[in-house]
Amino acid sequence: MLVREVMTRPVVTVRPDTPVRAAAVLLTGRGFTALPVVDGDGELVGIVTEADLLRGRVRHDARSMLPEELATIPPSRVGEVMTTQVLTVTPITDVADVVARMRALGIRSVPVVRAGAGLVGIVSRRDVLATFARTDSAIAAEVRHRLAAYAGPGRWGVAVQGGQVTLRDALADPAEEHPASVVAASVRGVLHVQVLPDET
CATH class of the missing domain: 3.10.580.10 (CBS-domain)
Incomplete structure (x- = not known):
């Protein structure tokens, strides 16, 4: 930040x-x-x-x-x-x-x-x-917006709890994990970012 x-x-x-x-x-x-x-x-x-x-x-x-x-x-x-x-x-x-x-x-x-x-x-x-007082919903909305601008809408699943962000890549491309994490981590209020396998 x-x-x-x-x-x-x-x-x-x-x-x-x-x-x-x-x-x-x-x-x-x-x-x-x-x-x-x-x-x-x-x-x-x-x-x-x-x-x-x-x-x-x-x-x-x-x-x-x-x-x-x-x-x-x-x-x-x-x-x-x-x-x-x-x-x-x-x-x-x-x-x-x-x-x-x-x-x-x-x-x-x-x-x-x-x-x-x-x-x-x-x-x-x-x-x-x-x-760090931002709500999880506000953080999630901004992370989604930034990831959509980076990789297109709907690709990344985003969940936030207590400022901890979990990302799931619908395309399961390991090469995109680090750039997406950097994009998410730059959002105000994000404490940590992890990328997990897509559950679909």
Whole structure:
């Protein structure tokens, strides 16, 4: 599965001069975990996360506030709290590689960029997880559609249970098992593909 198949687009972005409060409203109102930050030309210059927006803004109760907190003005603009070293991926990056990097770095969202086009999407752990929440019937319908486009309608029998796909080839051609498996495995939500002999 490739990033372009799961990423969110169009991308909601903010600028470095966006007020922290406005960015917080976007994150909480839309259920995002991060927002790409772009400059006036639309070029990616950073990313701001929930954790970034909390930086320097959560203070002790006024009755026990520390002296240094009283003397410090909280950040007011995204540019003051955003992360500038941003991991990015391309639309054709394999989702498995993105998830591995997210886990290794402890991040939840990654901007998607394409040469010559700049920022084209964002992929989050929620986007990836949503693929595994697809119903078996939706997965089966898409697998059938793709196999019909590949080899003609009616050739492949398709059954799906819990994201596990079973294919049966009406022509029983072993040379077609691997290509058909690849076609089926590229469908969002497919966890495994097996090809069994046709029962007819």
